[in-house]
Amino acid sequence: MIKFYREGDESRGPCSACKMIVSTTFKVTTVPLASGKGKVEGVLAAICNQCENVVSVPQQSTARIRESIFGQKRSVEVRIPKHLRDVLLTVCHAIATDSKCTEIEPFVIRYYMAQIAHGKLKASSLKKYLKSRLSEGRANDRISLKISDQVLNQFERKIKMIKLTRTEAIKAIILQAKMDVLDKAAPRRLREIVLSASAA
Numbered sequence: 235m236i237k238f239y240r241e242g243d244e245s246r247g248p249c250s251a252c253k254m255i256v257s258t259t260f261k262v263t264t265v266p267l268a269s270g271k272g273k274v275e276g277v278l279a280a281i282c283n284q285c286e287n288v289v290s291v292p293q294q295s296t297a298r299i300r301e302s303i304f305g306q307k308r309s310v311e312v313r314i315p316k317h318l319r320d321v322l323l324t325v326c327h328a329i330a331t332d333s334k335c336t337e338i339e340p341f342v343i344r345y346y347m348a349q350i351a352h353g354k355l356k357a358s359s360l361k362k363y364l365k366s367r368l369s370e371g372r373a374n375d376r377i378s379l380k381i382s383d384q385v386l387n388q389f390e391r392k393i394k395m396i397k398l399t400r401t402e403a404i405k406a407i408i409l410q411a412k413m414d415v416l417d418k419a420a421p422r423r424l425r426e427i428v429l430s431a432s433a434a
């Protein structure tokens with residue numbers, strides 16, 4: 235059972251700065267991440283009464299910390315040709331016939347961006363789609379979505395290695411989705427996208 239603490243509650247624990255067991259008070263503070271990369275604000279933690287060091291972070295704060303690491307979203311907008319947006323909307327319609335296609339769009343793009351970010355889909359496999367006639371044309375339409383900072387950064391790193399711009403990569407993703415879902419090359423992906431959409 236998780237023990238929940240309130241601000242002002244008192245406890246005891248080993249302070250790494252005082253090098254002894256100290257009495258602590260729960261306060262809302264900024265805690266450093268265990269990885270050493272970054273800090274999370276507004277977290278309830280046990281603070282050493284002698285030196286103000288963070289002695290421990292209770293289990294109840296874990297969800298909030300995860301949220302701040304994985305939950306930060308960045309907006310992405312790319313301009314694409316209208317016919318390519320039609321391809322994407324048609325893919326969305328095939329995935330969820332009973333939902334509005336525009337609502338499914340971000341899930342489809344995010345799914346593929348995450349697959350590339352996590353190395354489940356090779357970024358280099360996208361390049362072939364840029365030779366397609368469908369990838370060309372005046373950019374007179376656009377798609378926008380929100381994606382976690384972490385996924386976006388990894389995605390950008392992967393596509394930079396093969397010298398693709400974000401717009402090129404997203405155009406290629408749409409054609410990959412067409413291949414998988416409409417041309418039925420990987421129908422399993424369809425199920426995964428539906429699951430990721432319904433989990434959100």
Ligand SMILES: [Zn+2]
Pocket residue numbers: 249250251252253256282283284285286287
């Ligand atoms: Zn201390």
